Ligand SMILES: Cc1ncc(C[n+]2csc(CCOP(=O)(O)OP(=O)(O)O)c2C)c(N)n1
């Protein structure tokens with residue numbers, strides 16, 4: 001079990017990994033990766049039942065995770081590397097031809113640690129619901145987790161799944177929203193006019209848990225609540241900030257999908273603590 005300080009240190013390194021890998025690639029998605037860093041760090045290092053040494057997509061006795069918002073690949077790869085699924089040095093191959101680390105997660109190239117590829121918004125939650133139902137039918141106690149973006153939640157498929165999962169009482173499904181209030185085109189409320197996602201999920205019959213997505217105590221508490229409650233699928237609404245941890249990226253949707261220059265990379269690195277060694 002990691003301490004809060006250890007989780008903070010890992011997250012700081014993961015943020016450095018995101019900045020370096022996206023900067024070297026010359027393209028990619030740092031904004032949402034930085035807002036969901038603490039959530040995924042806590043998930044992989046503290047909450048999920050999954051072991052890199054024995055991980056296989058079809059292995060029994062483990063939880064399943066799907067990064068439904070597949071553009072968050074940089075943070076997914078950094079967390080997987082730091083959790084021991086592959087050597088951190090491989091992060092330098094992000095988006096390079098022939099690399100496992102494609103711009104959106106592709107398990108076809110040998111990537112381990114996530115259940116399936118993603119990138120087309122909306123699909124991952126539906127798949128996670130299917131996995132949760134299959135586990136229930138098989139009498140397996142493990143769970144399915146999915147990470148969603150708030151902009152992703154504008155997809156119709158999300159709400160079909162919302163009804164399906166509540167109707168089947170999939171209380172072994174834990175969805176997490178990176179609620180940074182921004183997406184590719186700006187504010188969620190100015191794109192669809194709807195930012196009250198917590199109320200929407202509750203109206204669709206889900207158990208909604210609210211947490212601060214940059215406070216590990218709050219994140220771990222939310223996971224604990226999700227673990228013990230029964231009867232409904234869970235949605236953890238993690239309040240976050242796009243670009244969190246780097247002052248010139250924070251709260252700015254311009255960093256949804258833009259690589260920092262070499263100079264910006266240096267500036268960002270100076271703001272983040274190196275704790276595990278750069279790759
Ligand atoms: C089906 C589909 N439509 C459009 C896109 C293009 N797209 C990628 S990310 C994104 C915005 C997502 O917003 P959000 O989930 O809030 O992510 P954030 O900007 O916070 O990282 C869009 C429209 C896509 N990947 N898939």
Ligand SMILES: [Mg+2]
Pocket residue numbers: 032149150151178179180181182183
């Ligand atoms: Mg967003």
